[in-house]
Amino acid sequence: MADPIKKGTRPDGSTYYWFRVSAGRDATGKRIQVYRSGDRLKDVKAEYGKVLNEVATQTFVAPSDITVSQFLDKWEPANARDLEGGSVVQVKHALAHVRARMGHRKMQDIDRWDVEELVSWMQTKGRKRGGKPGTPLGPRTIVLMLTHFGKACEDAVDDKVIGSNPCRRVKRPKQEKPEHDLWSDEETVRFEAEAAADRLSAVITLQCLGLRPEEVCGLRWRRDISVPKRTVRIKVVRTIVDGKVIEKPPKTDAGARTLPLDDPLAAALAAFHAVQAGEKLAAGEAYAAGDYVACDELGQPYDPARLRRVWYRVMRQADVRKIKPYTASRHAAGSYLGRMGVSPAIIAAWLGHTDPSFTMKTYVHARPEDLATARDALAARKISEG
Numbered sequence: 001m002a003d004p005i006k007k008g009t010r011p012d013g014s015t016y017y018w019f020r021v022s023a024g025r026d027a028t029g030k031r032i033q034v035y036r037s038g039d040r041l042k043d044v045k046a047e048y049g050k051v052l053n054e055v056a057t058q059t060f061v062a063p064s065d066i067t068v069s070q071f072l073d074k075w076e077p078a079n080a081r082d083l084e085g086g087s088v089v090q091v092k093h094a095l096a097h098v099r100a101r102m103g104h105r106k107m108q109d110i111d112r113w114d115v116e117e118l119v120s121w122m123q124t125k126g127r128k129r130g131g132k133p134g135t136p137l138g139p140r141t142i143v144l145m146l147t148h149f150g151k152a153c154e155d156a157v158d159d160k161v162i163g164s165n166p167c168r169r170v171k172r173p174k175q176e177k178p179e180h181d182l183w184s185d186e187e188t189v190r191f192e193a194e195a196a197a198d199r200l201s202a203v204i205t206l207q208c209l210g211l212r213p214e215e216v217c218g219l220r221w222r223r224d225i226s227v228p229k230r231t232v233r234i235k236v237v238r239t240i241v242d243g244k245v246i247e248k249p250p251k252t253d254a255g256a257r258t259l260p261l262d263d264p265l266a267a268a269l270a271a272f273h274a275v276q277a278g279e280k281l282a283a284g285e286a287y288a289a290g291d292y293v294a295c296d297e298l299g300q301p302y303d304p305a306r307l308r309r310v311w312y313r314v315m316r317q318a319d320v321r322k323i324k325p326y327t328a329s330r331h332a333a334g335s336y337l338g339r340m341g342v343s344p345a346i347i348a349a350w351l352g353h354t355d356p357s358f359t360m361k362t363y364v365h366a367r368p369e370d371l372a373t374a375r376d377a378l379a380a381r382k383i384s385e386g
Contacts, residue, residue: 006043008037017044023062024056028174030294032062061108061163068110071161073151084251091365092242094144095152097122107162113151119146123173139173144170152159180327182335182367187320191328193320200310203294203302205378206232210333210351213304213326214239215255218247219293227270230261234352238303246301253350332362339370 004019018037027033034051038044050124055058072095101118102110117291126137150167157165182192183196195204207216214340217238219225224233234257238247248290261269272293279297280287288299311325330351337347344356353359 001126003036004048005041007270014039015043019044019048021048021051021055023051023060034060034062036299045050061160061162064106064108064159064161064277065105066161066334067103068105069099069106071107071156072103073100075155079151085246085248086239088142092150097126097145098149105310107156109163110166111138112166112169114115115146115166115212117172119170137319143175180331181323182332182365182369183320183323184369187318188332191318191320195314198274198310199297200269200294202265204311204314205268205295207307207325207329208333209256209259209265210330210337212237212330212352213307215250215302215352217292217302217307220291221273222291225269225273225293227266227273230263230266232261233258238301239249239307240303245351250352252352252354256353256361257349257352259350259370322328323345329363333369334359336346338364339373 004021006018008016008018010016016037016039017362018035020033020035023034036044036047036051038047051060058289076095079091083091084379097118098210101121102114103215105114122137122142122145125134126141127135132274134297146167150165153162153165153167156162192208195201203216206219206247207213211232211234214237215234218236219232220236224235225231226233234250235257236247237250237255238245240246250296276295276299280299283298284297288295288301290299290301292299292301294307297311308325311328315322315328334351337350344360347364348354348356348359351359353363
């Protein structure tokens with residue numbers, strides 16, 4: 001068998017050693033030929049053994065000029081096939097930082113330290129929108145970048161585009177658990193009193209049941225609200241994806257649910273429907289079609305951003321602390337049900353969750369004044385023991 005290591009002579013008379021081996025075929029079916037050379041026979045033999053081992057174990061990566069942006073241009077559409085619209089947009093925004101800083105570079109040139117440098121840049125001056133440009137980005141944004149770019153790089157390893165994942169050993173910044181500052185009982189009473197005088201009182205009360213804002217915005221009278229049966233059915237959500245309002249089914253089967261209504265809320269919804277009928281009559285042809293529960297005087301439906309502004313307006317009018325409407329409604333509802341001793345399984349089903357443990361960990365919170373219940377229970381125990 002002929003020696004695979006060849007000896008050659010350069011124009012200047014110096015000696016070198018080289019080999020050429022076949023490493024299979026690339027994704028297009030083209031044969032991959034690997035050529036290596038060096039001044040020392042020992043080094044070239046070692047490289048030859050390394051290449052043969054990589055070919056045999058299917059870990060060989062042929063040289064490629066594909067850039068980060070070129071690979072992501074192919075990867076993102078393929079990855080999006082299993083995602084819904086909001087998740088596709090999240091991936092797009094997360095990878096925008098990668099494209100901006102490393103998009104022009106070859107995939108095979110990116111190493112762990114390049115990714116570490118990107119993380120440092122994002123932690124110090126990576127913000128371009130949603131605040132003052134040039135300021136730090138939050139840990140969640142950085143973790144999302146590392147998660148999605150890491151997944152893309154893992155697929156690149158599987159596709160033999162790169163040899164290893166440069167994100168694998170990059171340390172994720174610590175994410176602090178978000179605080180959900182709930183109102184006191186007194187603040188809740190003030191807000192509810194102010195909301196009761198608002199045109200959208202029934203809509204606000206619906207959201208206070210723990211419905212997501214996109215669920216409230218997607219409700220229609222004839223399809224989803226039954227005053228005689230005292231029920232509200234969540235079947236369609238109306239949300240914003242990449243700046244555009246869309247309607248779609250709930251994300252999970254648990255999100256599609258029918259909830260019972262109490263008599264006062266059912267009466268309030270009936271009264272609001274009558275108000276809308278009068279508005280429609282007064283507006284005539286200017287009134288929009290759609291039959292939405294959450295709509296303005298001309299029948300134009302609300303989206304979550306517009307509904308959020310309603311909440312902040314009522315907060316100002318009620319002179320209560322400004323907290324996130326999602327906290328003031330959905331988290332407050334879960335926490336109240338928890339304080340009332342409702343079982344975790346029922347709370348999860350009411351809020352549209354599959355996992356009760358997730359519901360209790362994420363949506364049920366204790367306020368400082370709630371700790372008095374524990375104090376009194378412990379005090380009663382001491383008295384009875386005494």
